[in-house]
C-alpha cells in the first residue's frame with residue numbers, strides 16, 4: 136500500500152478520483168469508515184450523481200490496494216444509510232439523495248440583523264468570567280449535572296433576586312424567576328404564556344424593536360402598534376384599544392431613547408389594573424444611565440401586573456445568551472412549563488458562572504468600568520455631531536449604547552440611508568426602519584458602545600461626508 140494509491144470511479148460528471156491518502160484522513164484507523172465518508176461526501180456534493188454504478192468491491196479494493204472487506208463494509212454502511220442501493224445483477228448504485236444544487240452547498244449568509252446596541256465586546260471581562268466558570272465547575276455537585284430546574288439553578292435565581300432588587304427595585308421571589316436564553320426567549324415565553332391565559336394580542340411600541348415584535352408574534356400574539364413620543368408610550372392611545380397586554384421599554388425606550396414619564400408610568404399601571412391587563416417590561420439596558428441613577432423598574436410598583444424581563448446582553452455580551460423573567464404569581468407555573476418544553480433549562484455551568492459573577496460583585500465592577508467608558512463615548516458622539524453635522528441634535532436621555540441623531544430640517548430617506556451605509560461610518564439604522572404605523576421624524580439610530588472615541592469622531596465625519 137502506498138499513499139499515491141488511487142481509484143477512479145467513472146460514470147460521474149468528471150470521474151471521481153479516490154485517493155487512499157484522503158480516505159485515511161477521514162478515518163485513519165478505520166479505512167472502511169474513511170472510504171464511506173469519502174463516498175458520502177461525493178454523493179452529497181453531486182460528484183456521484185444518482186444512478187452512478189460503483190465498481191465491484193473486488194475491483195475497487197484492488198485499485199486502492201485495500202482488502203475487499205474494507206470496500207464491502209463501506210458499501211454496506213452506505214446502503215444502510217440510504218446513500219447507495221444494492222441491486223441484484225446491477226451491483227451497487229448511487230441513490231437519489233437531496234444534494235445541494237450543482238453540487239456546491241449554498242453560501243451560508245451570516246445572520247446579522249443590524250443592531251446598533253452592541254456592547255464593547257473587546258472589553259468582555261474574560262479573565263474574571265473564566266475564574267467564575269472554573270469556580271462553577273469545581274463547586275457543582277455531580278447531581279447538578281443532571282436535568283436542572285427549568286426555572287434555573289437556585290444559586291443563580293438567588294443571586295438574580297438580590298441583584299435585581301438592589302439595582303432595579305424589582306420584587307423577585309425565587310419561585311417567580313425563570314432564567315432564559317436572553318431576553319429573546321423571555322419575550323417568546325411571555326407571549327406563549329399570555330396566549331395560554333387567553334390573551335390574544337399585545338400592544339407594541341411604535342417605533343420599537345423589530346426583533347421583539349417579531350418574537351411576540353412568533354409566540355402567538357397579534358401585535359398592535361401604539362405610538363411613542365418623547366414621554367414614552369402613549370397610554371391614552373393604548374387605552375383606546377381593547378388590548379389586555381402591552382410590551383414596553385420604560386427605562387429607555389428602544390429606539391427613541393425616551394424615558395417613560397412619571398405620569399405615564401402611573402397611567403400605564405392604572406390601565407393594567409382596570410383592564411386586568413399585563414405589562415411586559417423589557418429592561419434591556421437600564422444599567423447604563425450616565426446623567427443620574429437609572430429609573431427603577433415598573434415591576435417593583437406592580438409585581439402582579441408586570442412580566443419583567445432582562446438579560447446580560449448589554450452588560451456582558453449577547454453571545455452568552457442568558458436572560459431572565461420575573462413573573463406575576465399567576466403566570467409563574469405556565470412560564471416554568473413553557474421553559475421546560477422549550478429546552479428543559481439553561482446550561483448549568485453558565486448559570487452558576489453568572490451566579491458567581493453576581494455574588495462576587497464582578498458584574499457591578501464591570502458595569503462601573505464600562506459605564507465610564509460608554510459615557511465618554513456618548514460625549515464624543517455629541518462633540519462629533521456638533522462639529523460635523525451642524526444643526527443636527529442627539530435625542531434620547533444619556534443612557535444605554537445608542538442614541539438618535541435628528542436633523543434640523545427634513546432629510547430624504549435615501550440620504551439617511553446613504554449616511555447609514557457610509558464607508559467608515561458608525562453602526563446606524565434610519566429611525567423609520569423601526570416604525571410600523573407611525574411616520575417618525577427623520578433620524579438615525581447610532582450605536583456608540585462598541586467604538587472608541589476617535590473612531591466615533593471619524594465615523595461621524597464619514598457619515599457627514601455622505602450627508603446631503
Ligand SMILES: Cc1ncc(COP(=O)(O)O)c(C=O)c1O
Pocket residue numbers: 250252316317318319320344347384389417419445446447448453457458
Ligand atoms: C429592545 C431590546 N430588548 C432586548 C434586547 C436584548 O435581547 P437579548 O437579551 O435576547 O440579546 C435587545 C437587544 O438588542 C433590544 O434591543
